[in-house]
Amino acid sequence: MSEMHLTPDELVDYLHGEVPAARSAAIAAHIAGCPECADARDAEASLTKVLRAHAQSQERELPPAVVSRIWEQVRYRPPSVWERLSAALRPAIAVPVAIAVAAFLFFTIKVAHGPAHAATINAAYYVENHAALDAATPLSEDDPIPQTLANDDSTR
Amino acid sequence: MIRRASLAALALFACSLTPAGAGSQSADEMPLLSEVLAAPATVSYSGVVEIVRTASRATTTSVYRIEHRAPDLTRRTYSSPPQFFGDSEIVKGNLTFSIDAKSHRIVTTRSDPAITAGPALREREALIRANYRAASRGNGTFGGRPTIDALLINKRTDRPAMFVRVDRETNIVLDKQEFDAGGATISETRLEQVRYAPVSTAIFDLPKGYAIVQSRQVIGSSNDPDRVVSNAGFAARKPALPDGFSPIDGALVELHGTRTVQLLYSDGIRTVSLFESATAVTPNMAPLHPDALDVGGRTAQYAEDGAVALLTWNDGTLYYTLVGQLGKAELQRIATAITP
Numbered sequence: 001m002s003e004m005h006l007t008p009d010e011l012v013d014y015l016h017g018e019v020p021a022a023r024s025a026a027i028a029a030h031i032a033g034c035p036e037c038a039d040a041r042d043a044e045a046s047l048t049k050v051l052r053a054h055a056q057s058q059e060r061e062l063p064p065a066v067v068s069r070i071w072e073q074v075r076y077r078p079p080s081v082w083e084r085l086s087a088a089l090r091p092a093i094a095v096p097v098a099i100a101v102a103a104f105l106f107f108t109i110k111v112a113h114g115p116a117h118a119a120t121i122n123a124a125y126y127v128e129n130h131a132a133l134d135a136a137t138p139l140s141e142d143d144p145i146p147q148t149l150a151n152d153d154s155t156r
Numbered sequence: 157m158i159r160r161a162s163l164a165a166l167a168l169f170a171c172s173l174t175p176a177g178a179g180s181q182s183a184d185e186m187p188l189l190s191e192v193l194a195a196p197a198t199v200s201y202s203g204v205v206e207i208v209r210t211a212s213r214a215t216t217t218s219v220y221r222i223e224h225r226a227p228d229l230t231r232r233t234y235s236s237p238p239q240f241f242g243d244s245e246i247v248k249g250n251l252t253f254s255i256d257a258k259s260h261r262i263v264t265t266r267s268d269p270a271i272t273a274g275p276a277l278r279e280r281e282a283l284i285r286a287n288y289r290a291a292s293r294g295n296g297t298f299g300g301r302p303t304i305d306a307l308l309i310n311k312r313t314d315r316p317a318m319f320v321r322v323d324r325e326t327n328i329v330l331d332k333q334e335f336d337a338g339g340a341t342i343s344e345t346r347l348e349q350v351r352y353a354p355v356s357t358a359i360f361d362l363p364k365g366y367a368i369v370q371s372r373q374v375i376g377s378s379n380d381p382d383r384v385v386s387n388a389g390f391a392a393r394k395p396a397l398p399d400g401f402s403p404i405d406g407a408l409v410e411l412h413g414t415r416t417v418q419l420l421y422s423d424g425i426r427t428v429s430l431f432e433s434a435t436a437v438t439p440n441m442a443p444l445h446p447d448a449l450d451v452g453g454r455t456a457q458y459a460e461d462g463a464v465a466l467l468t469w470n471d472g473t474l475y476y477t478l479v480g481q482l483g484k485a486e487l488q489r490i491a492t493a494i495t496p
Contacts, residue, residue, distance in 0.1 A: 118475065121412040123439035127464050130429035130479040132265060132371065133407055133420045135252070 006030065006037045011044045197227035199326050203350035205232070209343040209463035209481075216462045220244075222347070225355040246360055253362055262362060265371040279404060284424030287311055287400035296321060298330040299348055308425065312400060315339060317425060326352060336483050343463065343481075381406035381419050390434035392417040393474070395494045397430075399423060399486065411437065428480030428490065438468050439477055449484070451491040458484055471495040 006014070006027060013019050014027045031038050202223045209216045219236040230247040234240040242257040254263040293305040303321040310317045316339065321331040330350065334343045362368075384406030385392045394403055404427075405420035414437040419430045444459035449467065456469035467487040468477040476494060478487050 118436035118438045118470075119414075120438055120440035120442075121414070123441060123444060123459070123461060123466055125411045126429070126431055126439050126466060126477050126479050127461050129407070129409055129411070129418055129431075130420075130427075130464070132267075133405055133418060133429060134427045135267070 005034065006040065008040070008044070011037075011041055015041070015045055196224070199328060199352065200224055200226045200355050201326070201328060201350055201352045202355060204348045206346045206348060207343065210341070211460045211463050211465070214460070214462060223355045223359055225357065225360070229355075229357065229360045231359055246362065248360065255363060255366065260365065261367040261369055263369055263371050276404070280422065280424060282424075283400070283402060283404070283422055287423045288317065288425060293319070295324070298323075299350060301325070301330065301350070303330060313337060323350075337486065384408055384417055384419065388417045388432075389415055391473070392432050392434075393494075394419060395430070397421050397428075397490050398493045399490070401426075401428060401490070426480065426482060428478055428482055428487070430494070431477040431479070433475050434473070436470075436475060438470075438475055439466055441466065441468065447484075449488050449491075451488065452495045454495065456488075456491060458487065467491055469495070 010019070010027065014024060017024075019027065031041050202221070205218075205220055205222050207216075207218050217236060218234065218240070220232045220234045222230065222232050224230045228247070228249045231244060233244040234242070244255045244257070246253045246255065250267045252265040252267070254265070256263070287310065288308045289311055291307045291309055293307055296303045296305045298321045302324045304324055305319070305321050307316045308318040308320070309315065315337060316335050318335065319331075319333040320329050322329050328347070328350070329345075330347045332345045333341055336342045381394050381403040385394045387408060400423040401421040402423070403419050404422045407418045407420075409416050409418050411431070411433070414433050414435045416431050416433040416437075419432075421428050421430065438457075441457045441459045444461055444466070446457040446459040449456045449458045451467075451469045452471075454469050454471065456467055458465065458467045460466070463481055464479060465482060465484065465487055466477060466479050467484075468475070469491060470476065476491070478491055480487070482490075
């Protein structure tokens with residue numbers, strides 16, 4: 001690189017840190033051994049410095065009333081439909097909402113409608129089985145009517 | 157119907173009592189207890205049994221003639237209620253034959269011999285001792301026979317649960333009155349016209365020309381409720397019940413095709429069955445005009461079928477039904493303990 005001088009574009013990119021690290025190191029080494037490129041680098045750096053100073057001198061503060069109105073609009077602007085939907089779909093909200101919906105559906109279907117849809121069988125089956133098991137145990141209680149006689153449906 | 161073992165067990169209280177010793181039970185009464193419990197195997201008798209049971213909506217009465225031949229033959233022939241007139245029941249050991257005279261059929265039921273064996277009997281005795289104490293009411297007479305009268309008092313509530321008059325000579329209970337938690341009489345069983353004499357074996361023969369059918373199948377029965385629960389095929393439970401009720405028996409049954417666990421609990425005197433199923437099947441309570449009750453924030457249905465009460469509910473996973481000769485408030489308290 002020492003036999004080839006740096007182009008103005010390379011210098012500009014070098015000064016703005018827009019070249020890869022390896023290339024930047026090579027350019028720095030070249031400038032250290034090349035007085036011409038070092039001068040060009042200084043000139044370019046000086047120009048950059050001047051342009052920055054000029055740009056800073058041109059900056060103007062917005063009138064306070066304008067700033068105030070801008071912030072007011074930023075703060076109180078109603079969210080768009082998309083923004084509302086996006087917010088609702090955030091996991092922190094969407095997950096609990098999904099659980100709540102699932103729970104609602106579960107209890108609505110299984111608990112509220114479940115028993116109503118439960119099949120019913122003759123209550124005598126339960127009474128008869130209680131009497132049968134009770135009668136089989138020692139010290140069983142008295143049963144006024146044998147369930148096997150009370151129920152025509154007691155057999156298989 | 158009079159159950160010999162039951163009556164004998166009740167008699168132990170009276171026999172172990174003197175007015176001075178009322179209310180106490182001790183370990184050295186165990187020989188007397190064993191003696192009393194052995195009495196049905198040695199005492200033969202006949203008579204007429206009258207049972208009156210009162211529930212909140214109906215009163216059930218029955219009258220039958222009883223013939224018992226020691227050790228294990230019993231026949232009961234019904235004369236009331238009218239629809240059972242002429243029907244009878246013959247018990248031969250662990251086999252029960254219910255004889256329907258009108259339809260000419262005999263329903264047979266076989267109980268598990270292990271359930272009536274000595275260990276089960278001793279467990280039941282222990283429950284009685286744990287939950288009840290006896291108080292002597294002195295000597296009396298019933299049907300012209302001298303009796304020992306006693307009250308069984310629930311230790312938890314300190315309220316009388318039962319009053320018995322026991323034949324002083326034979327230890328057979330001649331009169332038994334049961335009370336609800338408020339003290340009202342809910343049933344009375346009286347053995348009238350009792351005669352202690354040998355009973356011919358011929359009267360225990362089954363009638364000829366009757367169709368013999370089996371009672372509904374029990375898939376599995378065990379006096380080990382834990383085994384029944386573990387074999388249920390679904391996540392059945394064996395919940396702890398209040399008021400001294402302990403699980404004493406269990407069965408895996410099919411109720412109209414629904415696999416159901418039945419656990420029998422007892423406090424020594426009273427029993428209640430807990431039915432559990434994972435399938436949405438419940439007893440049809442509509443014909444019994446059910447009431448709605450709250451069970452741990454869930455709606456339950458309560459109804460009475462004669463002297464027997466039913467309470468059914470579900471916890472979203474299991475479907476429960478309690479059946480027993482207990483009051484509404486007691487069943488509700490038990491159900492709430494099951495699904496708090």
